[in-house]
Amino acid sequence: MGVLEMMEAAKRDSVIHRLNPFAKAMLCIAMIAIPIITINPWVSLIMLAVLWLLALPAGLKDIFYRTMLKLYPTMLCLILIIWPFFYPKGDVVLIDFAFIHITLDGIVYAIAQCLRIAVAITGCLYFVMVTEIIDLSNALGMSLQRIGIGYTVPFMLTTAFKFLPEFLSNFNTIKESFLTRAFELDKGNIFQRMKNFIPLFIPLIDSSLDKSVNVASAMQLRAFGAKKKRSFYVKYSFGVLDALLILLCIGLIVFAVWAQKIRLGGFDLHL
Secondary structure, eight states, X not given: OOHHHHHHHTTSOSTTTTSOHHHHHXXXXXXXXXXXXXXXXXXXXXXXXXXXXXXXXXXXXXXXXXXXXXXXXXXXXXXXXXXXXXXXXXXXXXXXXXXXXXXXXXHHHHHHHHHHHHHHHHHHHHHHHHOOHHHHHHHHHHHHHHTTOOSHHHHHHHHHHHHHHHHHHHHHHHHHHHHHTTOOTTOSSHHHHHHHHHHHHHHHHHHHHHHHHHHHHHHHHTTTTSSSOOOOSOOOOOOHHHHHHHHHHHHHHHHHHHHHHHTGGGOOOOO
């Protein structure tokens, strides 16, 4: 699952895709905030379950589930290998050799950290799959315009994100053209391979700069930024489902605070 495929998934039509971009952004923010509030693995598992269930009404069960099932094992392996070294506390020692000191609490702590990171990453990826960048930009632009802030900042952010698929596509095209000319990009060790890829970035940067100049010229010809306010083609309503989603986010955050306070499930490791 690549970035381009996830951004294409955002163009689907479902009850979740049609929600107000701010309501969906609230869900993403909640899934980033909750792992900061608590380390409790039971809370993290509940948050992951909520996101997996929300993938059903969004019509993402094929793409979303496939992406997560590829991501989670890799993340778990990396964190289980690295994290126990940073948490040597605990009475049950599993390995104690030279500078290596791994305890059972360290393993449990690593799993809890993995679940926290999984919640944040899953929340962000879910947001990317259900929200088009242009919708988020327009909603943000309208909101900033209402409070007297210009609409140019969200436009610049949107333009940068819109360049990303084209940037990746150009990179793949340039890479294929180099391979057809018998360039051995994957030859040698990791440092040699990094050096092999340097020539690819010259035409890539050149094409990107050329594209940005064309966009800037087009904006200037259309008098972009000449007025403090602008009209928007799409109007975003705020309905019952949007309110329910925001209430769900608030409820999940309150639950996380409560779970951390009472040490839900008897989990007693601290942040």
